Amino acid sequence: MAAAALRVQLEALLENMFATGMVDEQFRQLQLLQEEGGSASGFVAEVATLFIDDADRIIADIGSLLDQPVVDFDKVDAHVHQLKGSSSSVGAQKVKLACMHFRQFYEAKSKEGCLMALALVRSEFCDVRNKFQTMMQLEQQIEACSPK
């Protein structure tokens, strides 16, 4: 596919991510930092990849904690807090909001509530991860068919 068509596809994807509230102004800040040349060309992809790796690990860790017969809610709190920070840095707004929603359940020490909240976090994360991965694939394809 020609680079121009791929760019159109990428633009549509990004527009959709903003329009649906999946990403927020912070993600635009990352794009601006990259466009202004102060950062490497793969800066947005680097931050998105770090987020995906962090979130994958943290969600698995929270799942393990909630699998225990006696849940350590302080540890759940620390992990959710960490995920909120990572999602906030990349601008993954829906994941960040799901983390904020989580708080009421670990503060109430409700295992059932935490499991429901984790399911929402996981679902929002899977959605944004898929979009980020598609975005990075399109960027790589555009790069590959651009004149050297």
Added chain:
Amino acid sequence: MDRRRIRVLLVEDEEIHRVLARAVLRAAGVEADEAENGAEAVRRVRERVGGGGAYDLILTDKQMPVMDGHEATRQIRAMGVTTPIVAVSSDSLPSDVQAFTAAGADDFTPKPLTKEKVGHILSKFGLA
């Protein structure tokens, strides 16, 4: 006229936040030394006190392994260091801000760090 080089110490354990802060600081024309926990920050500041010139600004996270941002701030102040210390944390309840202030921090800004926030901090402490 050449602008004096601003020396910033960034104290942050999580790579995603370090990568972002590095980019934001670079966009503001500032290069930063980095420490991955409070103990490393205290060591770096102590080395600077011993020679090489003090940092102009310290940006520190709260929750870190080995030593957290509160304790690092307390230990840096105990050395007599007056460098502005700005807490950068996701915990932004009034009690969180108060705890950092009590430890000796001069200011607090919530994560994520942005160009605007860095610009404001540099201006506030006469580093812009």
